[in-house]
Amino acid sequence: MRLKANIATSENGFIFNPSTGDSFTSNGIASEILALMKSGETEEKIKQKILDRYEVESFQLEKDWDDYMQQLKEANLLDL
Amino acid sequence: MKQKYERPSIKKMNTGFMNKFGTRTDFDPVKEISGVSIKSLIADYGSPVFVLSEKQIRKNYQSAARSFKTRYPKVQFAWSYKTNYLNAVCKIFHQEGSWAEVVSGFEYHKALGNGVAGNQIIFNGPDKKEADLILAIENHSSIHIDHFDELYQIIRICEQIDKKAKVAIRVNFDTGTYPIWDRFGFNYENGQAWTAINKIISAKNLVLTGLHCHIGTFMLSTSAYAVAANKLCELAMRCKVELQNPIQYLDLGGGFPSTNTLKGAYLPGVDTVPSVEEFADAITNTILSFGFTADELPLLILECGRVLIDDAGYLIGSVVANKRLSDGRRATIMDFGINILFTSNWYDHKISVAQEAGQYTEDTVLFGPLCMNVDVVRESITLPLLEPKDNVVVHKVGAYNMTQWMQFINMRPAVVLIDQNAKCHLIRKPETLEYLEMMEQLPDYLK
Numbered sequence: 001m002r003l004k005a006n007i008a009t010s011e012n013g014f015i016f017n018p019s020t021g022d023s024f025t026s027n028g029i030a031s032e033i034l035a036l037m038k039s040g041e042t043e044e045k046i047k048q049k050i051l052d053r054y055e056v057e058s059f060q061l062e063k064d065w066d067d068y069m070q071q072l073k074e075a076n077l078l079d080l
Numbered sequence: 081m082k083q084k085y086e087r088p089s090i091k092k093m094n095t096g097f098m099n100k101f102g103t104r105t106d107f108d109p110v111k112e113i114s115g116v117s118i119k120s121l122i123a124d125y126g127s128p129v130f131v132l133s134e135k136q137i138r139k140n141y142q143s144a145a146r147s148f149k150t151r152y153p154k155v156q157f158a159w160s161y162k163t164n165y166l167n168a169v170c171k172i173f174h175q176e177g178s179w180a181e182v183v184s185g186f187e188y189h190k191a192l193g194n195g196v197a198g199n200q201i202i203f204n205g206p207d208k209k210e211a212d213l214i215l216a217i218e219n220h221s222s223i224h225i226d227h228f229d230e231l232y233q234i235i236r237i238c239e240q241i242d243k244k245a246k247v248a249i250r251v252n253f254d255t256g257t258y259p260i261w262d263r264f265g266f267n268y269e270n271g272q273a274w275t276a277i278n279k280i281i282s283a284k285n286l287v288l289t290g291l292h293c294h295i296g297t298f299m300l301s302t303s304a305y306a307v308a309a310n311k312l313c314e315l316a317m318r319c320k321v322e323l324q325n326p327i328q329y330l331d332l333g334g335g336f337p338s339t340n341t342l343k344g345a346y347l348p349g350v351d352t353v354p355s356v357e358e359f360a361d362a363i364t365n366t367i368l369s370f371g372f373t374a375d376e377l378p379l380l381i382l383e384c385g386r387v388l389i390d391d392a393g394y395l396i397g398s399v400v401a402n403k404r405l406s407d408g409r410r411a412t413i414m415d416f417g418i419n420i421l422f423t424s425n426w427y428d429h430k431i432s433v434a435q436e437a438g439q440y441t442e443d444t445v446l447f448g449p450l451c452m453n454v455d456v457v458r459e460s461i462t463l464p465l466l467e468p469k470d471n472v473v474v475h476k477v478g479a480y481n482m483t484q485w486m487q488f489i490n491m492r493p494a495v496v497l498i499d500q501n502a503k504c505h506l507i508r509k510p511e512t513l514e515y516l517e518m519m520e521q522l523p524d525y526l527k
Contacts (some may be wrong), residue, residue, distance in 0.1 A: 015090065023093045027440035027465070030088035056085040064087040067404060071090055074408035 001069050002079045003037045011035075020076060029054070029070065086438045086465055104125035105466055107441060110432040110473045113394050118434040118471055121396055123447045125512060127471065128416040130495040132478060134172060134393035138500070141176045144388060147357045151364040154379045160201050160334055161187040162290055163385030163479045164393075168497050168507040170194045173388070181383040185212035188221075202331065202383070204250070204292070206230075206264065213237055217245045224248045224292045224331070226265055230277060238285030248290035248331065249276050253311050255295050255304035264294065268311050276343065277315070281323050288325055294333030298342065298426075302354050302362040305332065309366040316378060317371070329379035332363055338390030340427040340476045349427075356387060380420040386479035393478020395421060396434065400449060410444045410467055416474075417448010417455040420483040420492060423477060424457045431457075434471035437464030450489045487511060 007017040013031040015024040026034065029050065036046045043065075050061055072078045103145045111118055114133040121129060141157070148155040158181035159173035165187060170180070171194055180191035183205030191201050198219025206226040208216070214237055216223050225231050225247055238245050250265030251273045266273040291312045295304055309332060328467050335361050341349040367380065390477035399418040405411050418424055431446070441462050448455035457474075466472070485492050491511035 017507060025093060026090040027086055027088065027438065029086055030090050033088055053083060054085040055082045060085075064146075064154045067402075068088040070404055071088075071408070075092065 001037070001043065001072070003034065003072070004077060004079045006036075007037065007077055009034050015077065017075075022075065024075060024077075033068065054068060084438075086440065087441055087452070087467070089440060091442060107433065107437065109435055109437060111434060113396075113473070113497040116337055116498050116504055118396055118473065121504070122398070122471060123498050124504065125506065128395060128414075128493045129422065130420075130477070130482060130493060131394045131396060132166075132169065132495065132497045132507070133392045133394075134497055134499045137172050137389060137478075138168070138176060140177070140392060141173060143305065144356045144384060145177070146381075147355075148364065148380065148382065149359040151360050152368065152377075154183070154377060156379055156381045158200075158331075158381055158384030159334045159388075160383050161190060162483055164389050164482050165190055166482055166495060166507055168193055168505070169389065169445055179381075185209050188212055188216065192219075193204075199246075202381070204294075208492070210237065213243060215269075217241065217243050220246055222246050222248055222290060224250050224290075225276065225280075226250055228266075228276065228279075231279060235283045235286065242285075244285050244287055246289050247280060247286050248288065248292045248329075249273060250292045250294070251312065251315065252293065252295075253308065255301075255307040255311075256501050257296060257299065257304045258294075258303055261294070261296055264494075265292070268315070271434075273315060274318070277319060281319075281325055282446075287378060288319065290329040290331055290378075290381070291319075291327055292331035292333065292381075295335060297335050298337040298386070299335040299339060300353065302358045305359055306362040306366045309363045310334065310370070313367055313370040313372075316441075320376075326376065327378050329381050330367065331381040334383040334385050334387075336384055336387040338386050338476055340390060340423070340429065343426060343427075356384075362431060386439045389478035390476045391478065393476065393481070395474040395477045395481070397472055397474065399466045399472070400469050401468055402466065405445065410442050410446050411447055412508050413449060414446045414457060414472070415449050416492075416493075417450045417457060419448065419450055419455070419488045419490055420481065420485045421448070421457060421474065421477060422481050422486075423479070427476075428458060428461075429477065430475040431463070432463060432473045432475065433464055433466070434473050437466075440465060452489075482508075487516060491516065 006018050013026040015026060033046055047061055113131050114135055127180045158179040161182045179200040180196045181202045182188045182191050201221040203216045203226045223245055234245050251268050252265045253268035254260055266276045280286045293308050295308050312330045320326045329389050337353045339349040339353050371491055379460050397414050400413040400415050403411050441464050443460055443462050446457040448457055494506060494510040495508040497507045498504055
């Protein structure tokens with residue numbers, strides 16, 4: 001899963017899609033994952049970083065990751 | 081040390097008209113009810129569980145009684161059993177001084193079982209069984225007649241058992257609100273109520289003691305009560321002047337709203353619902369200024385239910401699962417649904433989280449646990465991000481849920497009363513399969 005190249009993100013969680021004009025807010029982890037995706041990190045590495053940094057079990061993260069990718073897809077932010 | 085986790089979530093920002101009241105900010109967790117922690121309630125009684133606060137019940141009653149008694153000399157409340165007929169609840173209202181207002185035979189027997197004197201039971205409703213009517217006549221209860229068939233039935237019973245019945249009629253009228261509740265009682269405008277009164281006066285075994293009305297439910301208009309009180313007063317005065325039968329009491333029924341928010345309402349209930357004091361003003365000013373002399377003033381009876389119990393009741397529940405719907409909306413499945421929260425059909429109930437949560441929120445559909453498409457608790461609610469096993473508190477559920485609840489797919493849960501010293505009492509056990517099958521019988525050929 002890759003973020004579309006033209007998606008603009010800010011450190012405080014604001015997301016802007018210049019193609020559609022849509023903007024979004026995101027919580028801390030969502031914006032952290034977006035930043036890692038933008039920097040080109042692989043899915044496995046991003047997940048490992050989240051596991052290292054946060055109090056979360058891997059099965060929980062796995063479930064939430066799928067849901068998050070669904071949200072990004074619905075929001076038209078992914079390069080499919 | 082690792083940081084606290086919250087599942088990743090994004091929310092689309094919509095342009096358009098701003099909400100002039102701003103976004104909601106009351107996402108603070110509710111961790112206790114009347115001094116008892118939510119966690120301990122769930123640990124002791126399971127989830128879901130209904131919780132009632134005795135302190136709040138008594139406070140509501142005393143406040144409502146004060147609103148009327150400081151404005152009118154003769155006031156009597158009668159607890160509306162159908163609103164919540166758990167014996168512990170009824171007993172609290174009776175301790176406070178309430179009579180009982182019942183609408184069926186089993187409610188009548190419940191009131192007797194709760195120690196209410198027969199002459200302090202008001203028997204309403206369109207379907208009173210013959211045996212219950214006989215009992216009510218013998219106990220000198222006030223029977224509020226709903227229709228002519230019942231009137232003639234009571235005349236016949238009185239002749240058969242050679243007793244006098246203490247009766248009132250329920251009157252319906254146009255109070256300027258819609259819909260007119262004309263399915264109950266005798267109509268005022270078309271003269272039916274006056275005809276019924278005349279028939280009662282001419283029946284040797286019936287004593288007309290009162291006039292009753294109940295103009296609607298969750299009434300948001302105080303002026304409708306002023307109209308109702310005025311029309312009852314007119315009938316009472318006619319009874320005295322034309323029939324030489326003074327009326328002892330006027331029963332204005334119930335129907336006062338709680339501060340729940342009705343579905344489709346633009347503003348929350350707490351901002352729009354008139355207070356009991358405003359209803360008391362409308363009713364008592366009308367009666368006091370009608371023209372009765374001081375010693376003729378009738379007793380004013382009120383059958384309030386919802387307004388006295390709704391905000392004393394809570395439903396604690398837990399998250400079963402999260403999912404995402406086909407259009408991308410978040411959905412959360414709770415362990416309670418319309419099976420035990422009947423009032424979610426009427427209200428957008430306020431729901432709070434019961435544990436610390438992050439500041440980030442999302443719009444969610446709240447589903448119940450039933451395998452039925454209609455089982456929706458809230459079609460859209462903004463809540464902090466919930467996880468399975470998280471707990472929530474549904475507010476203002478004390479009225480009608482513990483009487484209209486269903487044993488359907490899931491059993492009915494426990495009901496706990498928190499007394500005034502913050503001590504918990506189980507007042508209704510959670511149902512079991514054994515209880516459910518108690519009334520079943522299996523034909524021999526199927527054994």
